[in-house]
Amino acid sequence: MRLGLKLAAIMSALFVVSACTSVEPAPEPHPDTQRLLSSGPVVGFLSENGAPTWLGLPYAQSTSGDNRWRAPEPTPSRTGxxxxxxxxxxxxxxxxRLSTETTGLPVxxxxxxxxxxxxxxxxxxxxxxxxxxxPVMMWIHGGSNTWGYAxxxxxxxLAQEQDVVVVVVQYRLGPLGFFAHPDIDEGQGANFALLDQxxxxxxxxxxxxxxxxxxDNVTIFGESAGGQNVAALLASPLASGLFHRAIVQSGFFDSVPLDEARNGDVNSAIPAADRMVEAQGxxxxxxxxLQTVFDAYNLGDPRAELPRVIADGVSLPRAGLASAFDSPETFNAVPVITGTNRDEMKLFNALNDxxxxxxxxxxxxxxxxxxxxRLSHYQSRLWRILAVxxxxxxxxxxxHDQVWAYRFDWDEGGRLLTMNLSEIFGAAHAMEIPFVFNHFDFFGQLDRALFNRSNEDRRDALAxxxxxxxxxxxxxGDPGAAGGPDWPRWSSDAELMRFDxxxxxxxxxxxxxxxxxxxLGSDPALSAAQICRAAQALSNWRDELEDQILSQTDCAA
Structure with a gap:
């Protein structure tokens, strides 16, 4: 799945800097938030809306040095x-560009x-x-499994209004999170990010x-790569019994074969490790x-692809992530919500020259x-077909019939200078996140245009x-009729919840x-050449479907 890797480039070109990452003075600790954990006492603070909040709680030790590319170790006890x-x-x-202003470092x-x-x-x-x-809700952030942060x-x-405890987790990314080199294989697999989760x-x-x-009531939920990680935890034997519901937001149910992750192309583990060793001797x-590790993947592009979510035979079935769902005996069969946004691909098409x-x-x-x-429509439909x-x-x-499905359709974003964001982005990838969290400080400089006074009442109601x-x-374990009509379970002739x-x-x-x-093959709004152009775009995205897509649209060479 290559699309997620382009997200940083897209947001960079839109000069978006997340307001949530700005450095602010630390709040004052509040005595009512003091707790005694097994590792020692902690104290937090009250957020602006009065929610008790604790930031930066360690759940494992540093993964540097001898702990790199190993399963995370528990945090040691302390007295302070x-x-x-x-x-x-x-x-x-x-x-x-999502982090350059905060860090003071160049892209x-x-x-x-x-x-x-x-x-x-x-x-x-x-x-x-x-x-x-x-109820506890553990959020797994997106970002192509190569970037992102709590x-x-x-x-x-979300916690205060819905009476739930929300946990936002960080995990290893990129080559530190997914690395299938046989020299470090100690029976722990290749998905260190999943081990972290x-x-x-x-x-x-x-x-x-x-x-x-x-x-005993834990829900995992995540978006994009975070949604794929939720699917991976559903399939992981290591996560059995650790959660009780799962929500997959614009995620996928696929993985990279172990052999391919080891020596499949220039960015697989063995050739990448050879470059690391050669660079540092x-x-x-x-x-x-760290610089040596990441430089091995640069190759002129800081967002270079690398294998992620690997069918390593330890954290995921060797036969592949999707295969786990063929039987409730081979995955963690808890209630599942899965859904996509109507215009997922408009985020990526917006910067296609x-x-x-x-x-x-x-x-x-x-x-x-x-x-x-029309192109965005068919691409986004394919995303939905695969993910839902x-x-x-x-x-x-x-x-396993405890499955619910949705589609997110909100497309009322306003204008930014000469750009009509409703037309350009619509209900694009990641647009549902501010609604789930009911926190519209998310897309940085785009926020004031996307989420404006004219759409405030309607979006607040939807959120x-x-x-x-x-x-x-x-x-x-059942969404029921909590926010509107009763949400029925999925079946081949059932209904999805449409969020708009x-x-x-x-x-x-x-x-x-x-x-x-x-x-697509009979779309009256497209010429024959445009139909084949769209078919080729679909097949370029999902190589394994190329023959079927091109043949069924009469576009095969």
Whole structure:
């Protein structure tokens, strides 16, 4: 899946800097937030809306030195009071325009610390340590599994308004998070990021009751790469019993074969490690500098691809992530919500020079509005088919019927200078995140245009509904009618929940690749040349579908 790797480039070109990452003075510790964890005492603070908050709590030791490319180790005990008042330093990653102002470093520089396995906890004011626990929701951030950090996400409103405990976790990224080199294989697999997330879930089991959470009622949820990680945890035997519901937001249910991750192309583990050793002259991979490790993947592009979510036979089945869902005996068969955004691909198409123009490097205009919309429609439908229809059908065919599906359609973004954001982005990738968290300080400089006074009442109503559905699912394992109409379970003839302002509604359910290709092949809004151009774009995205896509649209060479 290559699309996620382009996200940093897209946001960079839009000069977006996340306001959530700005450095602010640490808040004052509040005595009511002092807790005693197994590692020692901690104290947090009250957020602006009164939610007890603890930032930067370590759930594992630093992964530097001998701990690099090993399973995370528990944090040692201490006697001093830990003031959990500031977000943790991000895990090592390449700086993009989302982080350049915060770090003061140029785009392409290496940023972050290996002492990054930390998490943020947000509780409602009603939460009481040791009392009957509230539902726990562990958020796994997106970012192509190569970048991202906890400070991008503020869980205080979701916690306070929906009476849940929100945990935002950091995990190893890029070559530190996914590395399939046989020389470091000690029976722990290649998905160190997943091992981190399992460690965070174990921390929740041990500690979350101190924050008012129920360790027997844990929901994992995440978006994009975070959604794919949720799917991976569903399939991971290492995560068995550690969570009880799962929400996949614009994620995928696929993985990279182990042999390919080891020696498949220039960025697989063995050739990359050869470059590391050659650069530093040291065969001990764990002794190499961070810069050396990341430089091995630069190759002229700081966002160079590398294998991620690997079918290593330890954290994931060797047969592949998707194969796990063929039987409830081979995955963690908990209630699942999976969904996508109606216009996922508009985020990526916005900076495709074949589809748009840019003035002054940033002001986007669409070249051919009709083609742009139809292409994005078919690409986004394919995303939905892979992430929703096929995944849900696979689980249901295996006998697991506790699956719900949605589509997010909100597209009321305003204007920024000459750009009509409703047309350019619509209900694009990641657009649902501010609604789930009910926190519209997310896209940086775009926020004031996307989320403006004219759409405030309608989006606030939709955010309240989405938060209620998500929390009700976390609470009871069934979203029910918490935020609007009753949300039925998925079936081949069932309905999806359509999230759009001002309130959700049900729409007809199933879609399929054959239906998509039939519609594309006869689309009256497109010329024959445009149909084949769109078919080629679909096949370039999913190589394994190329023959089927081109043949069924009469576009094969």
């Amino acid at each position: 009071l830990l003031e959990a008042l500031q977000h943790p330093e991000p895990c090592p990653q390449i700086v993009n 392409g520089a290496l940023y972050g610390s290996e002492d990054c396995l930390k998490l943020d906890v947000y509780a409602p004011a009603s939460a009481e340590s040791g009392a009957d626990g509230l 400070s991008q996400y503020d869980g205080s409103k 399992v460690a965070a879930l174990n921390w929740i089991q041990a500690e979350i009751s101190q924050f008012g959470g129920d360790p 040291n065969p001990d991979l764990r002794a190499l500098s 074949d589809l748009t123009r840019r003035r002054f490097g940033v002001l986007i205009s669409i070249r051919d509005r009709a083609y742009y919309d 229809d096929q995944a849900a059908e696979r689980m249901q065919s295996a006998g 309240a509904s989405m938060g209620a559905y998500w929390a009700n699912f976390a609470r009871d 302002a001002p309130s959700p509604e049900l729409i007809e359910g199933a879609d399929s690749l054959s239906a998509l290709l039939s519609d």
